[in-house]
Amino acid sequence: MNTTTNAGNGDLGTRGATNGAALAAILAAGIGAFAIGLVVIVNETGLLAVPALYAPAGGVSGRTTLAALIWLVAWAVLHHRWKERQIALRGVHTATLTLIALGLLFTFPPVWGLL
Amino acid sequence: MDTLLFSERSIWTMLHGIILGGGALLGMSAALYTLVTVRVTEGWGAAAEAQARYLGWLLAGVAVLLWLTVLVGTYISFPPYRATPPEGITDLAAYPRAMLHAAPGTVWLHSFAMEVKEHVPWIAAMLATAVAFVGLRERSRLLTDASLRRMAVSLLVICFTLVSFISLLGVFINKVAPLE
Numbered sequence: 347m348n349t350t351t352n353a354g355n356g357d358l359g360t361r362g363a364t365n366g367a368a369l370a371a372i373l374a375a376g377i378g379a380f381a382i383g384l385v386v387i388v389n390e391t392g393l394l395a396v397p398a399l400y401a402p403a404g405g406v407s408g409r410t411t412l413a414a415l416i417w418l419v420a421w422a423v424l425h426h427r428w429k430e431r432q433i434a435l436r437g438v439h440t441a442t443l444t445l446i447a448l449g450l451l452f453t454f455p456p457v458w459g460l461l
Numbered sequence: 462m463d464t465l466l467f468s469e470r471s472i473w474t475m476l477h478g479i480i481l482g483g484g485a486l487l488g489m490s491a492a493l494y495t496l497v498t499v500r501v502t503e504g505w506g507a508a509a510e511a512q513a514r515y516l517g518w519l520l521a522g523v524a525v526l527l528w529l530t531v532l533v534g535t536y537i538s539f540p541p542y543r544a545t546p547p548e549g550i551t552d553l554a555a556y557p558r559a560m561l562h563a564a565p566g567t568v569w570l571h572s573f574a575m576e577v578k579e580h581v582p583w584i585a586a587m588l589a590t591a592v593a594f595v596g597l598r599e600r601s602r603l604l605t606d607a608s609l610r611r612m613a614v615s616l617l618v619i620c621f622t623l624v625s626f627i628s629l630l631g632v633f634i635n636k637v638a639p640l641e
Contacts, residue, residue, distance in 0.1 A: 365602065365609065368595040372612060375591035379584040386580055402540035406579045410535065419585055435608045439615070446584070446619060453580040455573050 366428030369438045374424050376445035378417025383452025385409045385416075390458040470541055470640040476630050477538050481530040482624065485589070487619045488523035492592075497615050501604045511579070513600035520596035524589040527618045539579070541640055552566065557638035567637050574630040585623040588616045 374418040389409055426432040451457055481492070495516050528579045546556040553560040561571040592613050595603055602609055 365599070365606070366600070368599045368609060370592040371591040375587045375616070378587040380497065382580055397594065400536060400540075402544075403536055404539075404543060406535060406539065410580065412585050414587075416617050435612060439612050442612075443615070446588070449584055450581065450623075451582070453577065455576045 349363040360377035362374045364430055365435070366431040366433050367425055369433045369435065370424035370428040371421060373438050373442050373445075374417060376442035376449075378413060379449035380445040381416035381420075381449070381454075382410065382413040385413045385447035387452040387458070389461070391461050465483065465499075469491055470538075473533065473537050474635065474640045476532055478628065479534045481533060482628055482631075483524050485523050485526040485530060486624055486628070488526060489624070490518050490521055492523060492596075493614065493617050493621065495519070496610055496617065497602070501601075505601055505605070507565075509601070513596075513604050513614050515594040515640050516555070517593075517600045520589070520593040524586070524593035526587040527582070527589045527620075531586045534578070534582065535600055538640060542575070550567070554641065557634070557640060560638040561634070564580070571638055574634055575598065578627055578630055578634075580625055582627055585620045588620040592616050592620070 385394075385396060386409060389396055389405065396405060396412055398405050398408050399411050400407040463516045495512070496564065499512055501513075501515075539617075541555075544556055546553055546559045546560075553563055558571055558575070559574075561567045595609070595613055599609070603613060
Protein backbone atom coordinates (compact mmCIF):
# COMPACT_ATOMS: atom_id res chain seq x y z
CA MET A 347 0.00 0.00 0.00
CA ASN A 348 1.32 3.42 -0.89
CA THR A 349 0.18 6.47 1.01
CA THR A 350 0.09 9.55 -1.14
CA THR A 351 0.13 13.01 0.31
CA ASN A 352 -1.07 15.80 -1.90
CA ALA A 353 -1.73 19.16 -0.37
CA GLY A 354 -0.72 22.47 -1.78
CA ASN A 355 2.61 23.57 -3.11
CA GLY A 356 5.90 24.89 -1.87
CA ASP A 357 8.98 23.23 -0.45
CA LEU A 358 9.21 23.23 3.30
CA GLY A 359 11.49 21.20 5.46
CA THR A 360 14.63 21.05 3.37
CA ARG A 361 17.51 23.08 4.72
CA GLY A 362 19.22 23.66 1.36
CA ALA A 363 18.84 23.06 -2.35
CA THR A 364 21.72 20.61 -2.43
CA ASN A 365 22.01 17.06 -1.13
CA GLY A 366 25.62 17.33 0.06
CA ALA A 367 24.91 17.51 3.80
CA ALA A 368 22.70 14.42 3.70
CA LEU A 369 25.22 12.42 1.70
CA ALA A 370 28.06 13.57 3.97
CA ALA A 371 26.20 12.07 6.94
CA ILE A 372 25.57 8.82 5.08
CA LEU A 373 29.13 8.39 3.81
CA ALA A 374 30.49 9.30 7.25
CA ALA A 375 28.40 6.49 8.75
CA GLY A 376 30.05 4.11 6.29
CA ILE A 377 33.45 5.45 7.28
CA GLY A 378 32.54 5.01 10.95
CA ALA A 379 31.47 1.40 10.33
CA PHE A 380 34.73 0.74 8.51
CA ALA A 381 36.69 2.47 11.31
CA ILE A 382 35.20 0.11 13.90
CA GLY A 383 36.16 -2.89 11.79
CA LEU A 384 39.63 -1.53 11.13
CA VAL A 385 40.34 -0.73 14.79
CA VAL A 386 39.10 -4.18 15.82
CA ILE A 387 41.13 -6.05 13.20
CA VAL A 388 44.40 -4.20 13.88
CA ASN A 389 43.81 -4.80 17.57
CA GLU A 390 43.20 -8.51 17.01
CA THR A 391 46.30 -8.88 14.83
CA GLY A 392 48.40 -7.13 17.47
CA LEU A 393 49.39 -4.23 15.19
CA LEU A 394 47.78 -1.67 17.49
CA ALA A 395 46.71 -2.14 21.09
CA VAL A 396 44.10 0.51 21.86
CA PRO A 397 44.12 1.20 25.61
CA ALA A 398 40.95 0.89 27.64
CA LEU A 399 39.33 4.22 28.50
CA TYR A 400 37.18 2.67 31.21
CA ALA A 401 38.95 -0.23 32.88
CA PRO A 402 35.84 -2.18 34.03
CA ALA A 403 34.63 -2.35 30.41
CA GLY A 404 38.08 -3.28 29.10
CA GLY A 405 39.52 -2.68 25.63
CA VAL A 406 36.14 -2.30 23.93
CA SER A 407 35.80 1.15 25.54
CA GLY A 408 38.98 2.37 23.82
CA ARG A 409 38.33 0.68 20.47
CA THR A 410 34.81 1.98 20.08
CA THR A 411 35.66 5.47 21.31
CA LEU A 412 38.51 5.74 18.79
CA ALA A 413 36.22 4.58 15.97
CA ALA A 414 33.49 7.01 17.08
CA LEU A 415 36.01 9.87 16.98
CA ILE A 416 37.07 8.87 13.45
CA TRP A 417 33.38 8.83 12.46
CA LEU A 418 32.69 12.28 13.91
CA VAL A 419 35.82 13.83 12.37
CA ALA A 420 35.01 12.29 8.97
CA TRP A 421 31.44 13.60 9.24
CA ALA A 422 32.60 17.10 10.18
CA VAL A 423 35.09 17.24 7.29
CA LEU A 424 32.64 15.87 4.72
CA HIS A 425 29.84 18.14 5.95
CA HIS A 426 32.08 21.18 5.68
CA ARG A 427 33.16 20.27 2.14
CA TRP A 428 29.83 19.04 0.76
CA LYS A 429 27.11 21.07 2.49
CA GLU A 430 26.69 23.48 -0.44
CA ARG A 431 27.23 20.92 -3.20
CA GLN A 432 25.10 18.53 -5.19
CA ILE A 433 26.72 15.09 -5.00
CA ALA A 434 26.07 12.02 -7.17
CA LEU A 435 24.08 9.58 -5.05
CA ARG A 436 25.11 6.34 -6.71
CA GLY A 437 28.81 6.69 -5.94
CA VAL A 438 28.15 7.60 -2.30
CA HIS A 439 25.66 4.76 -1.92
CA THR A 440 28.07 2.19 -3.34
CA ALA A 441 30.99 3.49 -1.28
CA THR A 442 28.88 3.51 1.90
CA LEU A 443 27.61 -0.04 1.43
CA THR A 444 31.15 -1.26 0.66
CA LEU A 445 32.55 0.41 3.78
CA ILE A 446 29.76 -1.05 5.92
CA ALA A 447 30.37 -4.54 4.49
CA LEU A 448 34.11 -4.30 5.18
CA GLY A 449 33.50 -2.96 8.67
CA LEU A 450 31.13 -5.82 9.47
CA LEU A 451 33.53 -8.37 7.97
CA PHE A 452 36.39 -7.14 10.15
CA THR A 453 34.27 -7.30 13.31
CA PHE A 454 33.26 -10.91 12.53
CA PRO A 455 35.27 -13.11 14.95
CA PRO A 456 35.80 -16.06 12.53
CA VAL A 457 37.71 -13.65 10.23
CA TRP A 458 40.22 -12.89 13.00
CA GLY A 459 41.23 -16.54 13.04
CA LEU A 460 42.19 -16.36 9.35
CA LEU A 461 44.84 -13.69 9.97
CA MET B 462 8.96 -10.90 52.05
CA ASP B 463 12.60 -9.86 51.57
CA THR B 464 13.27 -11.61 48.25
CA LEU B 465 13.79 -9.14 45.41
CA LEU B 466 11.99 -10.02 42.21
CA PHE B 467 14.79 -8.49 40.11
CA SER B 468 18.34 -7.54 41.00
CA GLU B 469 19.77 -4.17 39.97
CA ARG B 470 21.92 -5.90 37.33
CA SER B 471 18.97 -7.73 35.80
CA ILE B 472 16.96 -4.50 35.70
CA TRP B 473 19.78 -2.83 33.74
CA THR B 474 19.87 -5.85 31.42
CA MET B 475 16.13 -5.57 30.79
CA LEU B 476 16.43 -1.82 30.22
CA HIS B 477 19.27 -2.46 27.76
CA GLY B 478 17.71 -5.32 25.82
CA ILE B 479 13.96 -4.95 26.07
CA ILE B 480 13.14 -1.29 26.61
CA LEU B 481 15.94 0.47 24.69
CA GLY B 482 16.87 -2.18 22.11
CA GLY B 483 13.28 -3.36 21.68
CA GLY B 484 12.06 0.22 21.43
CA ALA B 485 14.62 0.93 18.71
CA LEU B 486 13.46 -2.12 16.75
CA LEU B 487 9.84 -1.01 17.02
CA GLY B 488 10.76 2.51 15.93
CA MET B 489 12.76 1.21 12.98
CA SER B 490 9.81 -0.95 11.89
CA ALA B 491 7.52 2.09 11.89
CA ALA B 492 10.09 4.27 10.10
CA LEU B 493 10.70 1.63 7.43
CA TYR B 494 6.98 1.22 6.87
CA THR B 495 6.60 4.98 6.47
CA LEU B 496 9.57 5.32 4.14
CA VAL B 497 8.40 2.47 1.92
CA THR B 498 4.72 3.42 1.75
CA VAL B 499 4.51 7.21 1.89
CA ARG B 500 4.76 9.03 -1.42
CA VAL B 501 4.44 12.77 -1.92
CA THR B 502 3.08 13.75 -5.30
CA GLU B 503 1.96 17.01 -6.85
CA GLY B 504 3.77 19.38 -4.56
CA TRP B 505 4.46 19.83 -0.91
CA GLY B 506 1.86 20.93 1.59
CA ALA B 507 0.89 20.97 5.24
CA ALA B 508 -0.03 17.28 5.37
CA ALA B 509 3.21 16.19 3.77
CA GLU B 510 5.14 18.55 6.03
CA ALA B 511 3.52 16.99 9.11
CA GLN B 512 4.27 13.45 7.92
CA ALA B 513 7.86 14.34 7.16
CA ARG B 514 8.26 16.03 10.53
CA TYR B 515 6.87 12.99 12.40
CA LEU B 516 9.16 10.70 10.38
CA GLY B 517 12.15 12.87 11.20
CA TRP B 518 11.44 12.77 14.93
CA LEU B 519 10.77 9.03 14.77
CA LEU B 520 14.17 8.48 13.15
CA ALA B 521 15.79 10.72 15.76
CA GLY B 522 14.10 8.70 18.51
CA VAL B 523 15.44 5.48 17.02
CA ALA B 524 18.97 6.90 16.96
CA VAL B 525 18.71 8.09 20.57
CA LEU B 526 17.37 4.70 21.72
CA LEU B 527 20.16 2.88 19.88
CA TRP B 528 22.88 5.09 21.38
CA LEU B 529 21.41 4.58 24.87
CA THR B 530 21.30 0.82 24.22
CA VAL B 531 24.94 0.85 23.13
CA LEU B 532 26.17 2.99 26.02
CA VAL B 533 24.23 1.10 28.69
CA GLY B 534 25.43 -2.18 27.21
CA THR B 535 29.08 -1.14 27.00
CA TYR B 536 29.48 0.80 30.23
CA ILE B 537 26.89 -0.66 32.62
CA SER B 538 26.01 -4.24 31.63
CA PHE B 539 29.33 -5.36 30.14
CA PRO B 540 31.63 -4.71 33.17
CA PRO B 541 29.83 -7.14 35.53
CA TYR B 542 29.56 -9.64 32.66
CA ARG B 543 33.35 -9.71 32.17
CA ALA B 544 34.31 -9.52 35.85
CA THR B 545 37.00 -12.01 36.85
CA PRO B 546 35.92 -14.40 39.62
CA PRO B 547 38.07 -14.69 42.74
CA GLU B 548 40.53 -17.57 42.93
CA GLY B 549 38.98 -20.89 44.02
CA ILE B 550 35.33 -19.94 43.61
CA THR B 551 33.11 -22.78 42.42
CA ASP B 552 29.78 -21.02 41.86
CA LEU B 553 30.26 -18.88 38.73
CA ALA B 554 26.65 -17.65 38.53
CA ALA B 555 27.74 -14.08 39.29
CA TYR B 556 30.48 -14.17 36.61
CA PRO B 557 28.79 -14.81 33.23
CA ARG B 558 31.92 -14.72 31.05
CA ALA B 559 33.75 -17.17 33.28
CA MET B 560 30.62 -19.32 33.36
CA LEU B 561 30.50 -19.47 29.55
CA HIS B 562 34.20 -20.37 29.39
CA ALA B 563 33.75 -23.14 31.94
CA ALA B 564 31.78 -25.41 29.58
CA PRO B 565 33.06 -26.28 26.06
CA GLY B 566 29.53 -26.13 24.66
CA THR B 567 29.02 -22.50 25.65
CA VAL B 568 32.43 -21.00 24.87
CA TRP B 569 31.09 -19.74 21.52
CA LEU B 570 28.60 -17.57 23.34
CA HIS B 571 31.52 -15.43 24.42
CA SER B 572 34.06 -15.94 21.62
CA PHE B 573 31.49 -15.28 18.90
CA ALA B 574 28.24 -13.88 20.30
CA MET B 575 29.59 -11.43 22.85
CA GLU B 576 32.50 -10.38 20.62
CA VAL B 577 29.95 -9.45 17.94
CA LYS B 578 27.80 -7.67 20.54
CA GLU B 579 30.77 -5.59 21.68
CA HIS B 580 31.31 -3.87 18.32
CA VAL B 581 28.48 -4.28 15.82
CA PRO B 582 25.90 -2.24 17.82
CA TRP B 583 28.13 0.82 17.39
CA ILE B 584 27.87 0.40 13.62
CA ALA B 585 24.08 0.18 13.87
CA ALA B 586 23.97 3.35 15.99
CA MET B 587 26.09 5.27 13.46
CA LEU B 588 23.84 4.18 10.58
CA ALA B 589 20.70 5.17 12.50
CA THR B 590 22.24 8.55 13.33
CA ALA B 591 22.97 9.24 9.66
CA VAL B 592 19.41 8.38 8.63
CA ALA B 593 18.02 10.50 11.50
CA PHE B 594 20.13 13.45 10.39
CA VAL B 595 18.78 13.12 6.85
CA GLY B 596 15.23 12.76 8.21
CA LEU B 597 15.49 15.92 10.30
CA ARG B 598 17.49 18.13 7.98
CA GLU B 599 16.24 17.03 4.58
CA ARG B 600 12.79 15.82 5.54
CA SER B 601 10.94 16.88 2.40
CA ARG B 602 13.68 15.52 0.15
CA LEU B 603 13.51 12.18 1.98
CA LEU B 604 9.88 11.77 0.86
CA THR B 605 10.21 13.30 -2.61
CA ASP B 606 13.62 12.09 -3.79
CA ALA B 607 13.32 8.39 -4.63
CA SER B 608 17.09 7.84 -4.75
CA LEU B 609 17.70 9.39 -1.34
CA ARG B 610 14.76 7.45 0.11
CA ARG B 611 16.18 4.18 -1.29
CA MET B 612 19.51 4.98 0.33
CA ALA B 613 17.85 5.68 3.68
CA VAL B 614 15.78 2.50 3.42
CA SER B 615 18.85 0.39 2.64
CA LEU B 616 20.72 1.79 5.67
CA LEU B 617 17.69 1.26 7.91
CA VAL B 618 17.25 -2.32 6.66
CA ILE B 619 20.92 -3.04 7.42
CA CYS B 620 20.50 -1.41 10.83
CA PHE B 621 17.34 -3.38 11.59
CA THR B 622 19.00 -6.66 10.54
CA LEU B 623 22.07 -5.97 12.67
CA VAL B 624 20.05 -5.02 15.76
CA SER B 625 17.79 -8.07 15.35
CA PHE B 626 20.81 -10.37 15.06
CA ILE B 627 22.56 -8.76 18.03
CA SER B 628 19.37 -9.01 20.08
CA LEU B 629 19.09 -12.71 19.29
CA LEU B 630 22.68 -13.28 20.42
CA GLY B 631 21.88 -11.36 23.60
CA VAL B 632 18.93 -13.65 24.26
CA PHE B 633 21.17 -16.71 23.86
CA ILE B 634 23.79 -15.33 26.25
CA ASN B 635 21.22 -14.27 28.79
CA LYS B 636 19.57 -17.68 28.62
CA VAL B 637 22.77 -19.49 29.60
CA ALA B 638 24.56 -16.92 31.76
CA PRO B 639 22.20 -14.16 32.88
CA LEU B 640 23.38 -11.12 34.78
CA GLU B 641 21.60 -11.62 38.09
